[in-house]
Amino acid sequence: MVLKSNLKNQFLVVTGKNKAMFEDINKSNVIIKERINMAEELKIYDLVFSRSGATSLLELIKSQVEIVLIPSPYVKNNHQYKNALFYYQKGIVDLIEEKDFSSKEIENKIVNLKRKNDTHIDINPIDLIITEVENESI
Numbered sequence: 771m772v773l774k775s776n777l778k779n780q781f782l783v784v785t786g787k788n789k790a791m792f793e794d795i796n797k798s799n800v801i802i803k804e805r806i807n808m809a810e811e812l813k814i815y816d817l818v819f820s821r822s823g824a825t826s827l828l829e830l831i832k833s834q835v836e837i838v839l840i841p842s843p844y845v846k847n848n849h850q851y852k853n854a855l856f857y858y859q860k861g862i863v864d865l866i867e868e869k870d871f872s873s874k875e876i877e878n879k880i881v882n883l884k885r886k887n888d889t890h891i892d893i894n895p896i897d898l899i900i901t902e903v904e905n906e907s908i
Contacts, residue, residue, distance in 0.1 A: 782806070782815070808833065817880065822854040830863075837863040838879050840871050 782801045785792050789804045808826070812818070812833035820830060822839040830837050839858070841850035851867070858865040866875050 819876070819879070822850040824849075824853055827853055827857070831857065839863050839865050840868055841865075843868050 808829040817836045819838045822841045839854040841854045857863040
């Protein structure tokens, strides 16, 4: 996640239960947290790189932050990729498959930040899904 700031980029790494893996990072512009309150804390970020589990994805979309999804290829039925693809095809998120994920891709996404927050339409992801399901059943 990249903090909104005119200063140099600041990053938040939300680790979940893997916080110990990141304890060696000692940089003033990197904040490491095990968990965050997404509804409150996402308001201060410009860009989020995230997996694409359904619940987290809904919270991210509601936050109107710029989102780059890296779906986990190791989940049952590839559901994270399907979640990410659904919103990518609607132009709501960006998508990088894990096999293509690299520091160069991260840099490109940060440099080319579109700042959707300035022009983002208020999207209710649940309404979007309902509409899509209703249209498919016709």
